[in-house]
Amino acid sequence: MKIADSSTSAVSLVESSLKRIEETKDYNIFTYVDKNRALKKAKEIDEKIKRGETVGRLAGVPFALKANFLSKGRPADASAKILTEFISPIDSTTTEKLEAEGAICVGCVNLDAFAHGSSTENSYYGPTSNAFDKTRVAGGSSGGSAVAVALGCVEFATGSDTGGSIRQPAAFNGVFGIKPTYGTISRYGVVAMASSLDVIGFFTKAAEDLDILMSITAGQDPKDQTTLPDFYGKNDTPLNKKKIGFIKEFMESSALNPEIKASLESKLNEAKENGYEIVELSMPTLEYALAAYYIIQPAEVASNLSRYDGVRYGFRSSNVKSLDDLFANTRDEGFMRENKRRIMIGNFVLSSGFYDAYFLKAAKVRTLIIDEFNKAFESVDAILSPVSPNLAFKIGEKTSDPVLMYLEDVMSVPVNLAGIPAVAFPTGKSKDGLPLGLQLLGPRRSDKNLIKLAGKLA
Amino acid sequence: MEITDKDINHLADLSNTSLSSEEKEALKQDLGNILKYIGKLDELNTDGVEPTYQVFEMENVWRNDEIAAQDANREELLNLTKEEIENQIKVPKVL
Numbered sequence: 001m002k003i004a005d006s007s008t009s010a011v012s013l014v015e016s017s018l019k020r021i022e023e024t025k026d027y028n029i030f031t032y033v034d035k036n037r038a039l040k041k042a043k044e045i046d047e048k049i050k051r052g053e054t055v056g057r058l059a060g061v062p063f064a065l066k067a068n069f070l071s072k073g074r075p076a077d078a079s080a081k082i083l084t085e086f087i088s089p090i091d092s093t094t095t096e097k098l099e100a101e102g103a104i105c106v107g108c109v110n111l112d113a114f115a116h117g118s119s120t121e122n123s124y125y126g127p128t129s130n131a132f133d134k135t136r137v138a139g140g141s142s143g144g145s146a147v148a149v150a151l152g153c154v155e156f157a158t159g160s161d162t163g164g165s166i167r168q169p170a171a172f173n174g175v176f177g178i179k180p181t182y183g184t185i186s187r188y189g190v191v192a193m194a195s196s197l198d199v200i201g202f203f204t205k206a207a208e209d210l211d212i213l214m215s216i217t218a219g220q221d222p223k224d225q226t227t228l229p230d231f232y233g234k235n236d237t238p239l240n241k242k243k244i245g246f247i248k249e250f251m252e253s254s255a256l257n258p259e260i261k262a263s264l265e266s267k268l269n270e271a272k273e274n275g276y277e278i279v280e281l282s283m284p285t286l287e288y289a290l291a292a293y294y295i296i297q298p299a300e301v302a303s304n305l306s307r308y309d310g311v312r313y314g315f316r317s318s319n320v321k322s323l324d325d326l327f328a329n330t331r332d333e334g335f336m337r338e339n340k341r342r343i344m345i346g347n348f349v350l351s352s353g354f355y356d357a358y359f360l361k362a363a364k365v366r367t368l369i370i371d372e373f374n375k376a377f378e379s380v381d382a383i384l385s386p387v388s389p390n391l392a393f394k395i396g397e398k399t400s401d402p403v404l405m406y407l408e409d410v411m412s413v414p415v416n417l418a419g420i421p422a423v424a425f426p427t428g429k430s431k432d433g434l435p436l437g438l439q440l441l442g443p444r445r446s447d448k449n450l451i452k453l454a455g456k457l458a
Numbered sequence: 459m460e461i462t463d464k465d466i467n468h469l470a471d472l473s474n475t476s477l478s479s480e481e482k483e484a485l486k487q488d489l490g491n492i493l494k495y496i497g498k499l500d501e502l503n504t505d506g507v508e509p510t511y512q513v514f515e516m517e518n519v520w521r522n523d524e525i526a527a528q529d530a531n532r533e534e535l536l537n538l539t540k541e542e543i544e545n546q547i548k549v550p551k552v553l
Contacts, residue, residue: 089534182514183515225519225521226519228514285502288498288502291497309474311539312535312547323550323552328474329476331473331475332477335475340481341492343475344470344485345492345493348469348489361500366509367510402492406495417513418513
């Protein structure tokens with residue numbers, strides 16, 4: 001990352017970022033550009049540098065916020081109609097920490113509304129294009145974040161990952177992305193999706209940059225009681241067995257794109273040549289992870305999205321005769337189809353008569369998945385895996401079939417169910433010029449060492 | 459599992475959402491397909507397995523019983539609503 005100093009001004013960094021945002025407008029990346037405020041902050045940083053005052057570790061570095069992050073005075077609509085017109089009165093803890101280190105927010109970027117999706121096509125603002133092929137999807141839900149970094153609009157972008165929303169768009173656009181251990185970074189001020197799965201993370205062009213961002217933003221937050229006591233850079237799980245595993249069932253999956261498979265095999269070979277022992281792991285329960293995820297996640301979505309009623313903030317339907325109309329019509333007009341699917345599936349699996357068969361069953365499968373990972377990490381440091389079975393697909397290819405779209409997440413959701421960290425990194429290009437990427441999975445609290453290892457493997 | 463008209467109306471009700479008849483038809487189809495997919499879990503034996511509801515390792519995280527400074531004040535929060543009268547949010551008549 002280029003940091004402002006006496007030879008490079010913050011203003012010049014922000015100006016080139018704004019120029020690049022303008023040049024890439026047709027990719028539909030930014031939902032809001034905060035030009036004046038960014039330039040004003042850049043000038044302040046330059047003056048501080050001139051006066052010889054200390055500036056932060058991210059002085060003058062332009063960044064983008066996924067539009068489900070709240071930041072004071074900026075819109076935070078999660079690319080959902082129901083939150084349009086909502087200007088945040090507060091800062092998320094992550095935004096506050098980044099800005100305190102001198103990073104400059106140049107705007108907010110597109111996502112699937114409420115982060116419900118795997119392609120950024122479910123956005124109220126329409127799809128974001130892939131950085132390498134405009135006819136293909138950006139991936140999702142953090143599609144805008146990945147493309148903003150890949151096309152050089154910003155040095156880094158924030159993301160949230162509930163089932164693969166950072167890792168899959170990172171892989172689709174050839175950048176690095178981290179999904180940290182559950183509870184590492186405060187979620188205060190980020191629009192909640194599924195609370196037992198959601199984590200905050202980042203997109204960058206280099207592994208070292210992920211480490212800088214993690215060291216700044218990780219840590220216990222009194223405003224988010226699900227944050228773990230500080231461990232990043234202090235009490236990291238070591239990865240010193242010199243053993244890397246791969247999941248037999250993923251490797252042998254008929255759904256896995258052959259070029260991704262070849263990339264995985266070649267990276268495992270490279271690791272072997274560099275002195276790592278390669279271990280084949282059989283993890284048969286992972287086949288059921290996606291089904292468990294599509295019970296647990298919608299159940300939590302249904303609860304978290306019950307707060308959007310048009311009363312206190314955001315969009316309110318004008319087709320209203322009674323208070324009941326206000327709730328029901330605001331939600332009908334304000335949610336995307338995919339939001340409604342998830343809310344209704346969630347209410348179904350939680351409803352009386354179905355709870356045991358669906359929600360309780362999924363919660364038990366979650367235990368089996370965690371056990372399988374715990375066992376795997378007894379024998380290996382980390383697991384190298386595809387992020388998604390596919391390369392970036394065509395815009396519109398999967399929108400008519402929700403189950404087909406959900407299958408995008410089949411190799412990414414086990415990580416969220418288990419609460420473990422994973423780093424997605426680029427591994428080259430397919431024969432058609434699309435980015436290839438893999439993810440490296442580690443035990444809880446191995447985030448720092450995992451970033452280092454992913455950087456070595458990339 | 460097939461979703462009937464009665465099911466979709468019940469779920470729309472639980473979800474506090476009005477739906478057009480066209481959307482109801484589409485959702486009936488989609489929800490049926492999704493439930494068919496997640497029904498896959500029936501293949502797995504989970505007898506005697508404890509459920510996991512969350513992966514956070516701590517329970518009962520307490521804070522001191524003190525009033526903390528708030529990030530937004532009353533006026534800022536009331537400004538977010540569409541209609542406000544005398545420091546209260548205005549909604550259609552309830553009774």
